[in-house]
Amino acid sequence: MNVTRGFTGRPSMDGPGLPPGQYDAGDAWPVLSAEVTPGIAPADWTFRVDGLVAEPGTWDWEQVGRLPQSEYAGDIHCVTGWSRFGTRFSGVSLDVFLDAVRPDAAATHAVAYAHTGYTANLPLADLTGGRAWIALAHDGEPLPAEHGGPARLLVPHLYFWKSAKWIAGLRILDHDEPGFWEQNGYHARGNPWQEQRYSGD
Numbered sequence: 739m740n741v742t743r744g745f746t747g748r749p750s751m752d753g754p755g756l757p758p759g760q761y762d763a764g765d766a767w768p769v770l771s772a773e774v775t776p777g778i779a780p781a782d783w784t785f786r787v788d789g790l791v792a793e794p795g796t797w798d799w800e801q802v803g804r805l806p807q808s809e810y811a812g813d814i815h816c817v818t819g820w821s822r823f824g825t826r827f828s829g830v831s832l833d834v835f836l837d838a839v840r841p842d843a844a845a846t847h848a849v850a851y852a853h854t855g856y857t858a859n860l861p862l863a864d865l866t867g868g869r870a871w872i873a874l875a876h877d878g879e880p881l882p883a884e885h886g887g888p889a890r891l892l893v894p895h896l897y898f899w900k901s902a903k904w905i906a907g908l909r910i911l912d913h914d915e916p917g918f919w920e921q922n923g924y925h926a927r928g929n930p931w932q933e934q935r936y937s938g939d
């Protein structure tokens with residue numbers, strides 16, 4: 739039988755394959771951090787959603803643990819070129835937090851910010867509909883500190899720089915406000931399927 743596997747060499751477990759210009763990193767999970775990895779104890783970690791919302795909210799580790807948990811099984815894509823197939827994360831869907839704070843009708847964007855100061859901007863539409871999480875675990879184990887533990891943002895349908903590690907909160911806005919990489923020439927949205935790497939792509 740003639741099986742067409744495409745140009746990736748390895749089929750993606752759950753996803754549609756390799757976006758343009760990406761390569762399969764195999765089992766490797768590179769660490770990409772602009773900061774020194776902070777040692778944040780779960781007891782010291784909090785997540786806040788504020789800005790243009792009816793009711794700002796702050797959740798601590800225990801409160802997030804009591805929220806309904808869900809899973810992402812699929813691929814991640816870093817703008818430097820590597821993609822990783824078949825990752826498994828669990829955590830809490832951002833829909834849960836956004837439903838609680840109730841964004842204003844005028845809200846269009848968010849800035850995600852980390853406990854270290856890293857920021858990334860995202861359209862609100864990319865954070866809803868079961869496509870974004872506060873991830874607490876990977877492959878059934880607590881998220882390692884170098885990968886953003888105790889908790890990171892996970893928005894796997896966009897380039898992975900949007901998935902802020904050591905996530906501290908989301909500021910909900912009625913305009914787009916460039917984050918750390920976006921101020922340095924990277925694309926405002928970062929859709930890997932449209933190869934939105936740099937502003938102007």
Ligand SMILES: Nc1nc2c(c(=O)[nH]1)N[C@H]1C(S)=C(S)[C@@H](COP(=O)(O)O)O[C@H]1N2
Nearest residue numbers: 769770771772816856885898899901902903
């Ligand atoms: N706080 C913080 N989050 C971050 C980054 C960072 O430097 N700091 N790098 C981003 C980039 S460019 C990528 S590819 C992923 C890397 O996540 P990983 O180190 O778990 O692979 O985290 C993203 N989130």
Ligand SMILES: [Mo]
Nearest residue numbers: 770816817899
């Ligand atoms: Mo990246």
